[in-house]
Amino acid sequence: xxxxxxxxxxxxxxxxxxxxxxxxxxxxxxxxxxxxxxxxxxxxxxxxxxxxxxxxxxxxxxxxxxxxxxxxxxxxxxxxxxxxxxxxxxxxxxxxxxxxxxxxxxxxxxxxxxxxxxxxxxxxxxxxxxxxxxxxxxxxxxxxxxxxxxxxxxxxxxxxxxxxxxxxxxxxxxxxxxxxxxxxxxxxxxxxxxxxxxxxxxxxxxxxxxxxxxxxxxxxxxxxxxxxxxxxxxxxxxxxxxxxxxxxxxxxxxxxxxxxxxxxxxxxxxxxxxxxxxxxxxxxxxxxxxxxxxxxxxxxxxxxxxxxxxxxxxxxxxxxxxxxxxxxxxxxxxxxxxxxxxxxxxxxxxxxxxxxxxxxxxxxxxxxxxxxxxxxxxxxxxxxxxxxx
Numbered sequence: 518x519x520x521x522x523x524x525x526x527x528x529x530x531x532x533x534x535x536x537x538x539x540x541x542x543x544x545x546x547x548x549x550x551x552x553x554x555x556x557x558x559x560x561x562x563x564x565x566x567x568x569x570x571x572x573x574x575x576x577x578x579x580x581x582x583x584x585x586x587x588x589x590x591x592x593x594x595x596x597x598x599x600x601x602x603x604x605x606x607x608x609x610x611x612x613x614x615x616x617x618x619x620x621x622x623x624x625x626x627x628x629x630x631x632x633x634x635x636x637x638x639x640x641x642x643x644x645x646x647x648x649x650x651x652x653x654x655x656x657x658x659x660x661x662x663x664x665x666x667x668x669x670x671x672x673x674x675x676x677x678x679x680x681x682x683x684x685x686x687x688x689x690x691x692x693x694x695x696x697x698x699x700x701x702x703x704x705x706x707x708x709x710x711x712x713x714x715x716x717x718x719x720x721x722x723x724x725x726x727x728x729x730x731x732x733x734x735x736x737x738x739x740x741x742x743x744x745x746x747x748x749x750x751x752x753x754x755x756x757x758x759x760x761x762x763x764x765x766x767x768x769x770x771x772x773x774x775x776x777x778x779x780x781x782x783x784x785x786x787x788x789x790x791x792x793x794x795x796x797x798x799x800x801x802x803x804x805x806x807x808x809x810x811x812x813x814x815x816x817x818x819x820x821x822x823x824x825x826x827x828x829x830x831x832x833x834x835x836x837x838x839x840x841x842x843x844x845x846x847x848x849x850x851x852x853x854x855x856x857x858x859x860x861x862x863x864x865x866x867x868x869x870x871x872x873x874x875x876x877x878x879x880x881x882x883x884x885x886x887x888x889x890x891x892x893x894x895x896x897x898x899x900x901x902x903x904x905x906x
Contacts, residue, residue, distance in 0.1 A: 518561070518625065520584050523576050523614075524554040525569050527875040528837045528868045530811060534660065535651035537883040538675040539712040540890070542651035549875045550812070550837040553610075554863065555617040557584060563620035564861045566812060567613025567786040570606035574598070575614060585625060587618040591790040595765075608764035612788030616815040616859070619789045624858035629818065629843075630789075631853050636821025639853040643669060643831040643846065644704065648883075650675035654689055661693045663834060668849035670694055671704030671828065673735065677712040679896040680724050687729055706758070708735040710883070714891045715745040719752035731755035733780050741768070746777025756780050761809040765791075766798055773802055780827065785810030792816045796823040814842055814859050817851050839868035 532546035553565045553572065563584065578597035579590045594611045595603050603611060623630040631639050645664035649657055661672060672690050676683035687705050694703035713721060718737035725731065733756040738745040740762045750757040756779030763769055764787065772778050781799035783792045785808060796806040796819075805827035808816035813829060820826040829851060836842050843860025845852040854860050 518583055518585065518621075519558045520555060520579050520582050520618075521558050522556045522580075523572070524556070525572055526552040526554065526839075526863070526865065526868050527569070528552060528839045529871060529875050530833055530837045531835075532648075532833055534656060536648040537651050538648065538708065538710040539650060539677040540710055540883045540886055543882045544651070548811075550840075551609075551613070552840075552863065552868075553613040553617055555579075555584070555614060555621065557621060559625075561621050561624050563617030563624070564859060564863055565613035565615065565617035565620070565788070565815075567611075567616065567788070568606045568609030570610050571598070571601075572610050575607065575610045579614060579618070584618045584621040587615065587622055588790055590618060591615050591788070604764040608791075609786040612784075612786050612791060615788035615790050619815060619818075620858040620861070627857050629853060629855055629857060630815070630859055631818040631821040634793075634819055634822040636818070638821060641817045641820050641826070641851040641853065642828045643849060643851050644671035644673055644706070644828045645669040646673045646708075646830045646832050648675060648832060649686075650678075654686070657686055658689055658693050661690050664831070665694050665696070667834070667846045669831065670701060670849050671706070671732065673706035673708050673830070675710065676707050677709035677721065678893075680721050682896075683707060683721075684725055684728065687725070687731075691729075704732045705729060706733045706735060707731060707755075709737050711736045711739050711886070712890050713737050715742075715748045717891065718745075718749045722749070722753040722755060726754050733758040735759065735782075736761070741771075743771040743775035743777050746772055747775040750777055750779060758782055758807065760784075760795065766794055769795065769798060773798070773804075778804060780804065781806045782809050783816065784808075785813035785816050789815045789819050792819050793823070796820075796825060800825045812836060812840070812842065814844065814861060817844070817853060818859065821853070838871055839864040839866075 528550045530548045555563045578594045623633045647660045735758045737749045758780035760782035761784040783795040799806045808829045811832040841862040843854030843856040
């Protein structure tokens with residue numbers, strides 16, 4: 518079997534409500550989703566979700582190769598980009614191709630990827646994550662009731678701009694999840710998306726912890742600030758989680774050596790091989806691992822095969838336009854299906870019919886760090902994240 522070519526598609530996730538974090542909000546609730554389809558000479562096509570940046574350059578590393586040699590090809594892609602750097606969006610491109618290759622390998626074996634990787638059970642514990650900072654209280658409650666109906670008992674809220682607003686919103690979601698009548702106390706997490714300094718993080722979280730029990734606080738300071746993460750870790754009761762924006766094991770090592778991580782995260786766009794290596798590194802430090810991202814299908818399959826998976830992020834309850842995925846959400850977990858490979862079907866006609874066609878991310882959205890992040894004396898007067906850029 519040989520890799521013969523690729524196709525790049527872009528679809529959208531239609532949230533039906535504003536989505537964002539402390540760095541900004543997309544008011545129309547539409548986010549772009551890049552897709553890479555990798556074709557073979559035996560008619561098997563693999564699907565990856567990640568990035569299109571430098572796609573032609575990265576693909577040249579695997580063209581004509583046997584896709585079943587996926588881990589060797591992953592390193593081949595890293596070597597192809599090492600001079601210019603495999604970080605950022607290029608790492609997402611490598612991850613998209615890598616995920617597509619795993620999809621091909623499992624399809625060729627006529628097995629779902631979770632079974633090919635050695636998973637025994639096809640259920641993956643989940644927590645709710647609504648990218649919800651732009652919602653008012655009524656909208657927030659309505660959004661998390663939908664998660665509660667699927668059995669979700671833990672939630673991660675976006676915050677970091679106003680401690681009293683964060684407290685009120687966390688308490689509200691706790692009440693919503695508790696109202697599902699499933700017995701155990703709901704779990705709460707807060708994601709600051711790198712908006713604080715070290716001391717701001719400790720002050721903010723410590724104040725919340727006067728009345729709330731947080732499982733973890735996510736990305737409280739900049740992603741590379743190993744000493745800062747360790748300062749926060751020692752200064753609050755909650756665990757510190759980070760890693761979704763790291764690219765390559767070498768970026769995790771300083772954080773682990775400093776004792777700055779309690780929960781090690783890996784983004785879906787980083788690919789299956791990256792996640793498996795991150796999980797092994799975390800396991801060597803006796804730490805749990807948690808996948809991050811919308812439609813993290815590849816990482817869900819991989820999570821079934823690692824001993825230290827704690828929970829995976831569930832964002833939207835619906836797949837992007839033009840994608841059908843063989844999984845269900847029930848009793849607070851992803852339930853993977855029996856379809857060979859990842860179980861993703863792509864409707865190219867539906868994607869081509871999107872009107873207007875998907876465009877680049879908004880310059881006002883959460884992908885742009887606010888000018889005054891980490892330098893706010895007081896919360897913004899209206900605490901409206903949409904105005905903070």
